[in-house]
Amino acid sequence: MSSSPLAVRARDVGKMYTIVHNAQKEETLYAALSNRLRHPFRRAEKERFWALRDISFDIREGEVVGFIGKNGAGKSTLLKVLSRITEPTTGEIDLYGRVGSLLEVGTGFHPELTGRENIYLNGGILGMGRREIDRHFDEIVDFAGTEKFLDTPVKRYSSGMYVRLAFAVAAHLNPEILIIDEVLSVGDADFQKKCLGKMHDVAASGRTVLFVSHNMTAVLNLCTRAVLLAGGRMVADGNTADVVSRYLDDGQEYGVFRPDRGQRDGDRRVSIENFGITPNPPNTGEAVDLVFDLVRSEKDTTPVTVDLAVEFLADQNRVLQVYSAHVGATFPVAVGRTRITATVDMLPLTPGNYTIDLWVGVGDTGIDHIRDCYSLNVLPGCLSDGVFVDNRGSPVVAPSAWRGPEPQPPMQLSR
């Protein structure tokens, strides 16, 4: 593959945005003018934000490259720079072929115009000439399956028809380099399959494709190579499977005790060797076991009776505490290894991500206190049979029994 000619070459590409801070922004025209007059040379305080930084890569003809990363990693900005919608702040990109970009399905579709008119409009916007569209017209209509509604304004289309027509136009774009942003997230499963098939054809025909997606299955299926972006920088570039698994690991590792991650204090006469929650991952409303594996060093023989606590945090805020002293339990710990298990009958946390702090102590003194050492992903579950609980603003929910309506004496109206 490395012998085929270059298609895209990016060198040190960066894109900077300036953010003007609100505090600096003058509220009124008067304030703006008087400030200008008083401090003619002072410039507004601006923060520089690099959406992309030091991006360099070579893409060769026929490569299908997936760009992956979390929201805000810079994927879409990169595609915008590559398709010339916005200029880079630094660096250079060489394009060795005609570029067609598809950052949105149905760009420029006008609701008042008919399907036929929109095919020409959208095709023109995506860079097709009229004759090119004429040539592909029947294929486009056929692919979209909307021939009956060709002369109906698209505002009367169902959203499915709309998307099908829009994708059909885009699928018949014929550039040497095709740039696609997250377009497969629309349409029903059937249509998505059709789109993936079409993209396979495009890739197989030897064209170069640059593809952004959150759909890892699509990336794994289509791409020969993947680039992982994080915080505007390239973190990994290579074999699709490797980069995708790197991306999936890169986030939080759920359900694993990671004592090295957070801050740890205490003299650790007794220390936490391992911690686990079963089942892993748990569901809302389910009974869970919180399991501590403690270890006590051999040399120390003074008796130790400990209290144990598990603290659940949502977005850095403590939301739930499970503490042995609250239920009057204490545990003597002998030399060697000990397992202590706390059972919570109904996990009162709504689905979502939590972090956990663990504490082992005597009275008020912590002897092993580890912060942020476990990421918990709670799955949807029920507090009562068959009703799934979701997060309506409070992470903690309690099971409850409801009764009524009960008739009440009529209201006394007094003057």
Add this chain to the structure above:
Amino acid sequence: MTPTDFSTHPRPLLTIRPSSGWAAIDLREMWHFRDLFLTLAERDVKVRYKQTALGAVWVIIQPLLSAGVLSFVFGSVAKLEAPGKIPYFLFAFAGTLAFSSVFSSTLTRVTNSMVGNQQLVSKVYFPRLILPFSTTSSTLLDFIVGLGMFMVLLLVYWQLPGANVLLMPVCVVVLLMLALGAGLMATAIAVSYRDVIHILPVATQFLLYASPVAYAVAEVPDQYLLLFYLNPLTSVLEAFRWSVFGVGEVPWGWFGYSAAVAVGLLIIGAFSFRRMERRFADVI
């Protein structure tokens, strides 16, 4: 990694790099996008009167109504007289045709052309100048329809123009350049400051009365005459009516001034648009 082989592609088709300062207008690229230009112009025309009962008839009704109101206010209420005994309605219609159909509708549509198409600007690349230019061509079509109506009226009132009429296209071009020049600046500013879009109707309304649209310059008191002629629209509107009715006279000096302002405005407008263009997708 193997060393890059440049023999098959000695030169990239295109290099993207940061630009700075004043950019030239890339006519070759504009030509390359001519199909898009036509498609967008076509869209503007098609969309305008969709789902209206009267459809394109509005192109004729609008100037008829505004000329009717203006001739009532200025002719019948204020009792002004049109020069050379021209029916006041016809006189006002000529003014409206030049001012509204050519100047102010171009100015308004060009000013709205970037913000009104933000979806396009932020999602696809094309030379941004295509948008104001294609919208201008669609207003030109309205003007041609209005002109047809005007010719019918001229026949009805039996006011046939002479050879002067050859000046009319020049007037239209000058008006278009004035509108386009101002509009290009306005639309570029409107990308960051929508204020422009709110000021615009007030400004065109002001110009409608401050320019000799529904009255002749002859009615203006002498002490304000200089001020009037500084408005580049004044002499062009006078020349427009002279070209049709052959009455009054064209202040050629001032007409030259207006043409120069128009050319200057268009050049400044186009270049400032190009200068601000690169930020459009980020700010809009």
